[in-house]
Amino acid sequence: MAQWKELPPHIAGSERQLLGHLRRLKDHSGLSLAALAGRTGYSRSSWERYLNGKKPVPRRAVEELAQACDTEPTRLIALHEVAERNRTKAPERQTDPTRPPKSVPTQAREPEPEQEQPQGRTAGTPGRTVRLRGMLLALALAVVVSFGAGLLAARAWDDDTPAATTGGSAAGTGYLRGQTYTCEVHRKDGRLRAGHSDTREMLLDINSTGFDVVETQCLLRAKGFSPGVFDGLYDERTKKAVTEFQRSRHLVTDGIIGPDTWQELRG
Incomplete structure (x- = not known):
């Protein structure tokens, strides 16, 4: 499985979630970007830009990717509509x-005095x-x-920015790779939270990064399956802890965080 580039920090949560689903779908299909281009009407370079967050992915591309991977596109289209709606509402x-x-020029050229002469005063x-x-x-x-x-x-501007970090990063800033984060798990509205992400649907697997992964690592520790690290990188240790947790809850033991696993982690 090819390692994905980390998504740009300015991408909002709804669009980040859509790209996570599209990346996972492409990886599970076993198709390379070149093979995906051969099955759709979009080039390899276009797919590289779409899936790495360099350019918004068109709705038609979402439908064609789902078709190429033999997947029902309804949910992906719904995620695309939410991401597109949030994108149009976002400030420039x-x-x-x-x-x-x-x-930005700090000094502009002065116009010639003859261009406008106030009455009663000579130019210059x-x-x-x-x-x-x-x-x-x-x-x-x-x-x-x-x-x-x-x-x-x-x-x-980032409606997914978490509030709790350590190591010199102020609250409200973006995720920093290689930094260790704190885990202060508490229950709110009947669900466990660690203060890094509120998601209950984001798909996470090997090489996923960000605050959703930090949240997963903290909740795993609270459930007795600590991965030993809380850095927001979904590595082999994190996947092993997820697999053991899934087995204890009689879930599909694929090591992939999805809605069912999130429900058990927050329960």
Whole structure:
């Protein structure tokens, strides 16, 4: 099974869930990206962009992937509709928050004095120059401040961002690979929670990463099947703990976290 790239941090939870399902479906089918391109109307490079979160996956591509993998597409289409609806409601933001912002000019060219001459004052007088320079500097400052505020809002916008981290990462920031997270499991609304993710449907398997995996690792420890690590990386130790937990609950012992396993973990 090919190792997937980590999804960009700006991708929202609904779209992240859709891509997780599509990746899992593709892997379980045994099809390579080239083979998938041969069975659908989309090229290998298009599938690479779609499944790695570089470009939103079209609804037609979702349907064709399900058909190529002999899977009923109804649930995938429903997830796609939710992701698309949330995407259109999201505020305009930078495609990649990690990319440095484009440079903003700090000084604009002053127009020739002859372009606009106030009545009673000749072009090129000191009063005219001072007013133009002040207006241009104020405009440039407003552009810089507005751009900075928009960038901060884009980085902060993520309806799936958890609240509990350690090791110097402030609450509300994105998942950091290689960092160990705390596990403070408690019961809320009748379900166990560790404070990293509220999902009950996300599919997780080997090489999955993120706060959904941290939540799984914490809940496994609370159930007596600790994987020994709480870093958000679904490795062999985590999969072994999941398999043992599934066996104890008489679930399908495939080591894959799905809705049934989530229900038992949060119960």
